[in-house]
Amino acid sequence: MTRQAVILAGGLGKRLRERLGDLPKPMIPFAGKPLLEIQIELARQHGFTDIVIFACHRADIIENHFGDGHRWGVNISYVIEREPLGTAGAVLAGLDRLAPNFAVMYGDTMLNVDLDRLWQTHERSHADATLFVHPNDHPLDSDLIEADAGGWITAFHNRPHPENRWFQNLVNAGLYVIKKSALQSWAGSATAMDFGKDLFPAMLRRGAKLLAYNSPEYIKDIGTPQRYDKICAEFAAGLPQRSSLETPQPAVFLDRDGTLNREADGLRSAEQLELLPGVAHAVHELNHYGFRVIVVTNQPVIAKGFCTEADVELIHRKLETLLGREHAFVDRIYYCPHHPDKGFTGERSELKIVCDCRKPNTGMIHQAVRELNLNLRRSWLIGDSTTDLETARRAGLRSILVRTGHAGKDGKFNATPDFVFPTLREAAQFVIEQLAAMP
Template sequence: MADKIHHMVILAGGVGSRLASLNGNLPKPLVRIGEKPVIQHQLELAAAQGIREVTIFAGHLAEKIIAFVGDGSKFGLKARIIVEKEFLGTAGALLQNLDSLPEHFIVLYGDIMHAVNLRDIARAHFGRGADFTAMAQPTDHPQDSDLLETDGESRITSIHTCPHPADRAFRNLANAALYVVRREALRPWATLGGKQDFIKDIMPELVVRGSRVFAYRSGEYIKDMGTPARLKKVESDWAAGKIGMEKSRRFRAAVFFDRDGTLSVEKGFLRTPEDFELLPGAGPALIALRRAGFRLVVLTNQPVLARGEASETDIAAIHCRLEWDLGKEGAYLDGIYVCPHHPDPGFPGERSELKISCDCRKPAIGLFERACRDLRIDPAGSWMIGDQTRDIEMARRAGLRSILVQTGEAGRDGRYKTAPDYIVGDIAAAAGVILQSKEVRTG
C-alpha cells in the first residue's frame, strides 16, 4: 500500500530572508549541510525510499535550484521545477498545479533536514484512511511553533498557529513540515487562487470540515533551519553524526519520571492547571539528560479520574501546563503516559468503568511497556526517577535502575520495601547520578 506513494513535492519558494545573513546569495534549499546542499539530502533519501518523481516549487533564486537539480536524473529520480512568479504561501502554487499531481503525494519544506522513513508515514496515512497526515514532534521551542492538538487516536482536533496568546498553555506537539496528502482533499481550495498556507489556512479548515487529518508522531530526526540558530544546530547535529536513517530508528535508553513530587510540587491530588508548579531544576535536568541521548517519559497514576474528582479535560489542561512550562525553559518530554484507574470502589461520583485492577497502575508496568513500544525505547540502560516506593517497585519489575528523590513523598509512603539504587535530594541530583553513571559506562 505504501508503495502507492511515488511522488514528492518540495516547497522551496519561501524567500528565506531569515537565513539571508548567513548564506549570502543562496536559496535555502542549497544551503550545505556537510558536503551536500539540503535539497540533495532530501532527493537522495526520497529516491532511496521509492520516490520516483519530484515537483519542486521554487521562487527566490529559482535559477540556482534549476541549475543544481536539472532533470533529477543524477539523484535517481525525475524532477520538474515550477517557478512561482510571486510567492503564494506554502500551498498557493501547489493548488494551481493540483491536477498535475497524483492521488496521494508527500509534501516537505525545502528548509528541513530529516531522516524520516517515508514508507512508514505513508503506511500510517493509508492505514487510517487519512485525507491529510502531518508529521509532528515535541520541540524545544513550542512557544514559537505551530502546534497540533490531537485526540487519543492521533486525529487532529485543533491547530494553534503562532503567535500564541500569552495567557494560554498548549501541548507540545509541533507541526514538523512534512505531510502526506490525498489530492482530492485539497480540491475545495484549487479554484480559489491567491495566497494559501497549509498550516494557517488549509489544515484548520480541513479539521473544521471533519476531514480525516492525523498527526504522525515519531522520534525520527526532522528539524527546520529557518533561523541562523537552528541552522547551526542542524550543522552540529550533522557533524556529530546524529542525522541518518540508522540513528533515527535506533532504540534508545530512556529516563522515566513520576510526575507529582518528582517533576512538580506535590499538592495532594492535583485537579487544576492553576495548582501545577514545576520543581526548580526540572527543566535543566531534562535538557542535560536529552543532550546525553535519553528519551524522556512521564509515567503517572491519576486515580482522580477513576474517582470522578478530575476529568480527562482537567488532566489534559494540567499536561498542557507541564509541557508549556518546560518549553519555556527549552525542555520537552517524548511522552506522558497516564493510568486513569483505581481498584477500590466507594467514592461518590466514581466512574465504574475505571474502577478496575488494571495492568498499568504503577507498580504495574503497563505504562512502561506502552512507552517502550511507541517510542523505540531500549529498557537496558534506562532509569526510573520517583518519590514513592511504587515508582521504585515498578522500576524493579521493569528491570530499570531506580532513583528515589527526597522531594514529594520522599519514599515515606512505605508501601513497598524495594530498595532504590540511589537516594538523592531532587531531580537535578538524580540527573547528575545518571549522567555520571553514563560516563562511567561509556567512558
C-alpha cells in the same frame, strides 16, 4: 505503487543571504552536500521515486544540479512558480501535477524521518492529511496544534499565545502526507496561503480529518544563520542519524506528582499544579543530552470520580507550558486512569478494574517502548515512591529515588532504589554522567 514526494524549494532565504551567496535556500550545503540532495536521498531510501520540486528563486541552479534525477535513482519533475504563493498556495496551484496521495517536505528543513512509517500511518488512518508534529524547546514562540487522545487534531493555536492559557507542546514541523481529494475544493483559489496558518485550519473548520503524527525523529528548519550553524554542527556530529527511530534510544521515565511537581494528595485541577524548583532545568538537560523524556503517572483520581480525563489533560497542558517556558519538553505523557478497588460513591465503575498500566505494572513503559523504540538497558526510572521503584524493578530499568514528594516513605512495596538523590536536578546530572561513561 510509486510514491510521490513534493519538495517546496521556492524559498528566498533572505535571512540566510550571507551564508548562501547566490544559491537558492534549498541548495545550502551540509558537509559539502546541498540540503535538497540530502532530502532526495532520504525520499529515495523510503521508496519515493517520483519527486516534484516546486522552485522559484534561481530555479535554474536547482534544475542544472538535479536534472531528471536519474543519478539519484528517482524521477524529478519541476513546477516553476511565477509568484510566491506560500507553501499551500504553491501546492494548490500545481495540484493537477500531483498523485492521489503525496508527501510534502519543505526545502529548508534538515530531517531524518522514517518516511515509510509516516506514509503507512497516513494510509492506515484514512486521514485527509497527516502532519508530522513534535514538542520543541521553544513552544511559546511556535505555532502549536492540539490533538485528542487518538491523535486527531482538534485545534490550531498560532502565535502569539495568550498568557495564562495552557497549551500542549506540539509543533507543526512542516512535513505532511496529504490526500489530494481533500484539497480539491481549494484548487481554484490562486491566493497566497500557508499550510499551517491558513489551509489546515480552514480544512479543520470544514470537518477534514487531520492526523497528528507525533515523533521524536530529527527535523529542524534552517531559517537563520544561527540555526544553520547549529544544525551544521549537529549534522557533522551525526545527531540526525543517532535520533532515528531505527536505533533504540535511551530514555528517562519520570513520575509526575512528587517528582516533577509538588505532591498535592491527589492533584485534581491545573490551578493546583506547581513545578518543583529546578525540574525544568533538569528536563532541559535530559533533552539536550539526547534522552527521550517520558512521564508515567497513576491517576486513580479519574476512576474515583474526583476529576475527568479532560481535567488531567489540562493539568498536563499546564505542565508542558511551564516546562516550555524554560525550554524543556517531555516526549510523551502516559497516565493510567484506573483503580482496582470497587464500591465507592461517585466512582466510574468502568475504570475500576485491574489493568496492566497502573504502576507498578509496566504497561505504560512497554507502550513507550513500542511507540518510541527505547533501549531499556540504557534507560532509567526516577520517582519519589516505592511504587516507582517496584515498576523499575519489574521493567528491568535502573531506578533513582528522589527525596522530594513521598521521598520513598510510602511503605507500599519492599523495593530498594539503585541510587538516591535529593531532587530531580541531581538525579538528572547523574544519569547524564552515566551516559557519557557508558555510551
